[in-house]
Amino acid sequence: MSNTNHPLIRKYTGRLVRSLKHLTANDRNDIIREIEAHIVEKWDADSKGSFDDESLRGVFGKMGSAEFIAAQYCEQRGWARSPVSRGVRNTILIVLGIIAAVVISSSFFASRYVIYPAIDLARQFVGDGESVVEIDDSGIRVFDGRIEVGDDGVRVRRSRGMRPGKGRGEWREGREDRHSSFRRGNGGLFSGNLLLEKSGELAIKSKGVEKIVLRNQNGRIMAKGRTGGDVLVQYIMKVYGKERGHEEEVMKKLNLNHSKSGDAINIEGVYPFGFGTYPDGISGVGYYIEITVPNGIAFELDSKNGAIELTGIGGDMSISSMNGVVNLNEAGGDVDVRNVNGFISIDDVRGGAKVSNKNGAINVSGVRGNIDIDSSVGSVDLVLSKGYGFKFVGTTKTGKIKADFPTTKSGSEYHATVGDGKHSIRVATKVGSVSVGVR
Numbered sequence: 001m002s003n004t005n006h007p008l009i010r011k012y013t014g015r016l017v018r019s020l021k022h023l024t025a026n027d028r029n030d031i032i033r034e035i036e037a038h039i040v041e042k043w044d045a046d047s048k049g050s051f052d053d054e055s056l057r058g059v060f061g062k063m064g065s066a067e068f069i070a071a072q073y074c075e076q077r078g079w080a081r082s083p084v085s086r087g088v089r090n091t092i093l094i095v096l097g098i099i100a101a102v103v104i105s106s107s108f109f110a111s112r113y114v115i116y117p118a119i120d121l122a123r124q125f126v127g128d129g130e131s132v133v134e135i136d137d138s139g140i141r142v143f144d145g146r147i148e149v150g151d152d153g154v155r156v157r158r159s160r161g162m163r164p165g166k167g168r169g170e171w172r173e174g175r176e177d178r179h180s181s182f183r184r185g186n187g188g189l190f191s192g193n194l195l196l197e198k199s200g201e202l203a204i205k206s207k208g209v210e211k212i213v214l215r216n217q218n219g220r221i222m223a224k225g226r227t228g229g230d231v232l233v234q235y236i237m238k239v240y241g242k243e244r245g246h247e248e249e250v251m252k253k254l255n256l257n258h259s260k261s262g263d264a265i266n267i268e269g270v271y272p273f274g275f276g277t278y279p280d281g282i283s284g285v286g287y288y289i290e291i292t293v294p295n296g297i298a299f300e301l302d303s304k305n306g307a308i309e310l311t312g313i314g315g316d317m318s319i320s321s322m323n324g325v326v327n328l329n330e331a332g333g334d335v336d337v338r339n340v341n342g343f344i345s346i347d348d349v350r351g352g353a354k355v356s357n358k359n360g361a362i363n364v365s366g367v368r369g370n371i372d373i374d375s376s377v378g379s380v381d382l383v384l385s386k387g388y389g390f391k392f393v394g395t396t397k398t399g400k401i402k403a404d405f406p407t408t409k410s411g412s413e414y415h416a417t418v419g420d421g422k423h424s425i426r427v428a429t430k431v432g433s434v435s436v437g438v439r
Helices: 007-019 027-049 051-061 068-076 087-107 106-121 247-251
Strands: 133-136 138-141 147-150 153-156 171-173 193-204 211-218 221-226 233-241 256-261 264-269 282-294 300-306 308-311 317-323 326-331 336-339 342-347 354-357 364-368 371-377 380-384 389-398 401-403 408-410 414-417 423-431 434-438
Touching: 007 027, 007 051, 007 068, 007 389, 027 317, 027 336, 027 371, 051 300, 193 247, 193 256, 211 221, 221 300, 233 247, 233 256, 233 264, 247 282, 264 282, 264 317, 282 389, 300 308, 308 317, 326 336, 336 342, 342 354, 354 364, 364 371, 371 380, 380 423, 389 401, 389 434, 401 414, 423 434
Parallel strands: 211 264, 211 300, 221 282, 221 308, 300 317, 308 326, 317 336, 326 342, 336 354, 342 364, 354 371, 364 380, 371 423, 380 434, 389 423, 401 434
Antiparallel strands: 133 138, 138 147, 147 153, 171 193, 193 233, 233 282, 256 264, 389 414, 408 414
């Protein structure tokens, strides 16, 4: 069984979870997913696809103990300390209660010399109708939530005056803006402290261009199609670390390069440091990229880590990912999606679809051309349109195949011909069930 449910992998990740229990659930899950992807990738390579137990034990031997790996991640990302516990919050509540009692007992003096001046000061930080202090079961919020104390620690949010503008090449310090759909979500390897970020834009002439090639090691990618026009790219370069001091030095070395070779545009994020070679206090960098692709131009993406979202691209697509969710909708041509770890969702494809995944579920629907799906570990859910004629071949080593049409079994293969049999469908899994529906 070559998946993350293998007993040896479950035992290893269980030790990781115990070693990372002081982290928030999101940070802990990010690390577990990254390490699981690494294990599956190395296991596949070392065993040459056979996924035997001896090769898996060899992978663990090369990686080191779960406790050692957990300590490395925490040290690199500045997570050595546990978050503030409930006891800390309760202590703060008690202290505030004592302060309130003292203020009430000295009402006249406090109202004249403490409360009213404090309210006047607070009004400099909050607007009309906003709260100064709120206390409930979820914690304490000060200055309309700009300072929050809860079970998972203390969080300070920027005031409105510190939010970024829309200018080109803008610098900004602080944590990620969690209110932007572009900046949030499954984005990168380094989910610790965001020390510095810089935004930029590119406008590249599309005349004579047949293909766009985008390469990025870490960060979320969003691509969407458009009718005509130039190739537009918006990006945010991010520097992560546990302490300040070298973030501007690192930022100056980052850039989103682009060049033209023949009929192809090449775009690639610059990563000037190898893993573990960053200056003191810096744990990594990433690029969050949003690109607009004119219809009729093929799009090729090579991403090592980060969520990928593709919508309305009119040309053929070739997508390669090592780790991260891939969502693809409304494709105008053929699509080829390859992932090592992470869920794949594909819907509404005018051409054919070729999909492979080492670890993670695959959902495919609305494909009008041929379909080829190969999954090592993970379920496959395929939905076909009524009137779509095809010849079906499905195989699974561990799991079941369920279909909305009659199938015949020959050895480990399931066969069927529906309608005119014009299109071919091949679905193969090593571990995981297959469901094929017709809607």
